[in-house]
Amino acid sequence: MQTTLEKTLAKELAELRESGQYKQANELQRPQAPRTRMDGRDVVMLSSNNYLGLANHPEVVAAARRALDQYGLGTASVRFICGTMTCHLELERKICEFIGCEAATTYISCWDANVGVMPTLAPTPEDAIFSDALNHASIIDAIRLSKAQRFIYKHRDLAELRRMLESPEGRKARNKLIVTDGVFSMEGDVADLPALKELADQHDAVLIVDESHATGVLGKTGRGTAEHFGVQDPNTIQTSTLGKALGGSCGGYVAATRTVCDYLVQKSRPQLFSNALPPAVCYGAMAAIDVLMREPERLEKLRRNVAQFRAGVQELGLKTIEGITPICPVIVGETATAIQMQKALLAEGVFVSGFGYPVVPKGEARLRCQISAAHEPADIEFALAALKRVAEKFPQARGRA
Numbered sequence: 418m419q420t421t422l423e424k425t426l427a428k429e430l431a432e433l434r435e436s437g438q439y440k441q442a443n444e445l446q447r448p449q450a451p452r453t454r455m456d457g458r459d460v461v462m463l464s465s466n467n468y469l470g471l472a473n474h475p476e477v478v479a480a481a482r483r484a485l486d487q488y489g490l491g492t493a494s495v496r497f498i499c500g501t502m503t504c505h506l507e508l509e510r511k512i513c514e515f516i517g518c519e520a521a522t523t524y525i526s527c528w529d530a531n532v533g534v535m536p537t538l539a540p541t542p543e544d545a546i547f548s549d550a551l552n553h554a555s556i557i558d559a560i561r562l563s564k565a566q567r568f569i570y571k572h573r574d575l576a577e578l579r580r581m582l583e584s585p586e587g588r589k590a591r592n593k594l595i596v597t598d599g600v601f602s603m604e605g606d607v608a609d610l611p612a613l614k615e616l617a618d619q620h621d622a623v624l625i626v627d628e629s630h631a632t633g634v635l636g637k638t639g640r641g642t643a644e645h646f647g648v649q650d651p652n653t654i655q656t657s658t659l660g661k662a663l664g665g666s667c668g669g670y671v672a673a674t675r676t677v678c679d680y681l682v683q684k685s686r687p688q689l690f691s692n693a694l695p696p697a698v699c700y701g702a703m704a705a706i707d708v709l710m711r712e713p714e715r716l717e718k719l720r721r722n723v724a725q726f727r728a729g730v731q732e733l734g735l736k737t738i739e740g741i742t743p744i745c746p747v748i749v750g751e752t753a754t755a756i757q758m759q760k761a762l763l764a765e766g767v768f769v770s771g772f773g774y775p776v777v778p779k780g781e782a783r784l785r786c787q788i789s790a791a792h793e794p795a796d797i798e799f800a801l802a803a804l805k806r807v808a809e810k811f812p813q814a815r816g817r818a
Contacts, residue, residue: 437753438773443763448473449665451791455768461796461803463786464770465665468743469633469715470791471705472665480704481666481697488696496682500693508699512670515706516640519651520678523699525691527629527658527669528555532562533685534625534656534671538592539565545590547581549573549597551604553627556596566590572601575612582620593622599631599642603777603785605744607635610646614653625654629669633662634743639709639716659698664705666698719743719790722797726788729801735808743788747804748781749814755782758807758814765803 433439446454449472453462471477484504494500505523512521524530536559539546544565548556551572560567568581578595581587595617597608610626617624628641636644641657643649651674659668671681682688709715723743730737736748749755752773759771762784773782788797808814 437756440756443768451789451793451796453768455763458766460763460766460768461792461800462768463788463800464768465787465789466630466661467665467789467791468662468719468787469639469705469709470789471663471708474664474705474708476708477664477701477704481701484696484700490697491695492693494692495690496688496693502693502696502699504696504699505693508694508703509670511703511706512672515710516655516672517649518655518672518674520675521670521672522678522682522688523694524669524671524687525694526660526667527627527656528558529687529691530656530669530671531555531559531627533681533687534654535559535565535594535596536563537681537685538623538677539563539594541591542566543590544592545587545594547578547587547593547595547622549601549608551601552596552598553602553629556598556627560596565592565594572604573606573609575609575616578613579616582616582622587620593620594625595622596625597627599626599628600635600742600744602630602744603746603772603783604738605740605742605746606738607631607642607645607740607742610642611648614648614650617653623652623654624650625656628655628657629661630742630744632657633709634716634719637716638713659702659705662705663709664698664701666701668694668698668702715790719788722788722790722792722794725794726786726797726801729797730786730804733801733805733808735804735814745786745788746783747786747814748783749811750780750782751813752782754811754814755784758784758811761807761810762803765807767800767803769800769804 443455449465449467451462452459488502488504492500509521524533542564546560546565547568548560549572550569566586570578600607614624631641633639635642655672660666727745738746755771755773759769762769769784769786771784
């Protein structure tokens, strides 16, 4: 007999299929690279977080192999019992060297890092968390796990944030956290970190920045949003990932003061109850950081590629969001349109992800195009030519320019 739960889920899945919003996983048949293989054909990859092209870099892969030989596959334990290996301590020292922070502690993902930070540093109704409305889902869920008061300000609306901080509830809060993405994952725009830092300083608040899409992307040497604006501050807490620019595997970290990191190690539940990072991830990420620090030209090439692609999208008359980051969304309107255009582009030899509601607001579905330093100019021209052909078949998308 089918349970009520099964009936409910089956009905909702059918509705997703009928509306054209059903999402299917796309199988890669070769390593993550600017050109890879999907559905038996070679495609230009325009949907990956592999911003520096390090996911399949020979040094990164070789380092991961050495870790397997030296430490085995996994830790079989959480950090505080017997899951801390030399590789974890080495990685955390490497992160400190790279970011320029006092201390760092690693998690199995940046999702876990965010879930580790917010409920731990703002655990009571006496505390308050102020969050940008377009922050990543991991930040949203992390805030939901906290008992703190929640203040959600409109995207990048610092006047509203100021009013919230100066409200009676904001003023009397004990621990105050201002939380933002450095680079917003669906918009590709950048948080105004200098203004946020100024507000935090004025109101005895701590600024927390999720740098997942900024690490290895922004700043003169790829250290992220704070370096980009020149506002590095030891009291600003950074969370970020090892699963994007820094090798593309998995893992996250918190970079902060020694006091904050020590407290998280003692108190944050994802740190206490999740296995430590696999050694291969630790060594692979360290190798990726070494390549980035040694080869700043990767950042220069990334920025040239981003400029080439963004200029091409504008020439096509498609609607996008201006910016400087490798995330270049092409706004097409309805979710079904985004999914249909994704399929059409794949048939043309380009893989781009379509996103719609509830990931983005209704009517603002988009193709999220992502550029890598590993792309060659010919890859970008190929992708733009395919986008032009597909857009001509979807006048509702072109009409949004």
